[in-house]
Amino acid sequence: MAGCGANVTLDPVTIPTPLIDPMPMSVAVRIPAEFEDYVHEDEVLGREKWRIDLGRSNAALFSQLFNFMFDEVTILGPDDDASTLAIDALIEPSIDAFEFSVPSQSRTESYAVWIRYRLKVYDSAGDMYANWPLSAYGKSEKFGLTGDEPLKRAAILAMRDAAALMIMNLDKSTAISALKDRPAIAVASAQPAADEPAPREKRSQLPKRREVALPPPGPAAGPAVLSMDPDSDATRERVPEGSSND
Numbered sequence: 001m002a003g004c005g006a007n008v009t010l011d012p013v014t015i016p017t018p019l020i021d022p023m024p025m026s027v028a029v030r031i032p033a034e035f036e037d038y039v040h041e042d043e044v045l046g047r048e049k050w051r052i053d054l055g056r057s058n059a060a061l062f063s064q065l066f067n068f069m070f071d072e073v074t075i076l077g078p079d080d081d082a083s084t085l086a087i088d089a090l091i092e093p094s095i096d097a098f099e100f101s102v103p104s105q106s107r108t109e110s111y112a113v114w115i116r117y118r119l120k121v122y123d124s125a126g127d128m129y130a131n132w133p134l135s136a137y138g139k140s141e142k143f144g145l146t147g148d149e150p151l152k153r154a155a156i157l158a159m160r161d162a163a164a165l166m167i168m169n170l171d172k173s174t175a176i177s178a179l180k181d182r183p184a185i186a187v188a189s190a191q192p193a194a195d196e197p198a199p200r201e202k203r204s205q206l207p208k209r210r211e212v213a214l215p216p217p218g219p220a221a222g223p224a225v226l227s228m229d230p231d232s233d234a235t236r237e238r239v240p241e242g243s244s245n246d
Helices: 055-069 149-174
Strands: 006-009 023-030 039-044 048-053 070-076 089-101 110-123 128-141
Touching (some): 039 089, 048 089, 048 149, 055 070, 055 089, 055 149, 089 149, 110 149, 128 149
Parallel strands (some): 006 048, 023 070, 023 089
Antiparallel strands (some): 089 110, 110 128
C-alpha cells in the first residue's frame, strides 16, 4: 500500500538583518538555472513519494543574504554576461546534495533536512579563486504541525543555517575580501589534497542585471548575526543511515 508523501514547495525564505558591516566590495552573484529550479524527488521506503521544490526560495534567500554582506551586489541569471561589469568578484552558488528524513524512517516525531551547498568565487579576470563546500541542517518536530508543514519548516531552518554559516565564515573560508580592487591570485579554499593542485576554472562569460524578489550547521553565535533558528535548536546530527539520498 502506497504511503502519503507530499509535494512541498517552499515560500520565499528571509533572514533577520545580521549585525555586521557589509564588505566594501562590488560583487556579482550568478544564479544558475539548476539552482533556481532545484527540485528533489525521492521515494521513502518504497512507499512515500516526496517532491521538494527549493529553487526559487534558494535564489531569493541568497540574493537577500549577499545584499546584506556586500556594499554593491548585482544579481545575474545563468546566461548573463558580466565581463563588462566593474566588479571585484563573482559568486556562483550550487547544491551538491540534498537529504531528508521523515518519521517513517527515523521512528521519531522529527523531520530533518541536510543541504550541502557549494560557493565558487571568481576574480575579476574570470579565474576561479575559491571553491567552498558547506553543509547545513534543519530539524522540526511533527507536534502541532500538519501535512507537509514539518518538512517544509525543517528545510527552511536548514537554509537559514546555511545563511548563518556564510555570514560568519565566508571571508574566513574564501578570503574573498582580498579581491577588493586588485587582480586575484588563484587560491583554492576547498583544501585539495597536498599533491593535487588547486583547480583553475575559467569563466569566459562572467556571470545584464536581473533582480530577484527578496522574499540554513546551528544558529549563529556571538554578535555577528541574529539567531537563524526560531526554535533555538542548536543540535547538529550526523546523517542517519536511513535518510534519503540525492
